[in-house]
Amino acid sequence: MPDTRKREEPYPVPRRRDSACPVKPDPPALARLLDEWMRGDEREQRETFEALRHFLDEDRPVGYKLLS
Secondary structure (H helix, E strand, O other): OOOOOOOOOOOOOOOHHHOOOOOOOOHHHHHHHHHHHHOOOHHHHHHHHHHHHHHHHOOOOHHHOOOO
């Protein structure tokens, strides 16, 4: 009969120190990232929005469009 008292983890459980996220974000780095996102190409943003609007509304009835 097998020993039922022996217990092992089926896989290693990651500990908190193994986390990929830093404990406290760097505010200046976050501000620089936000500024970079805000300085995007306007033409590209308009084209992307038009494509998203088209794909989100293409199968909806006329009175139920999301972005029209």
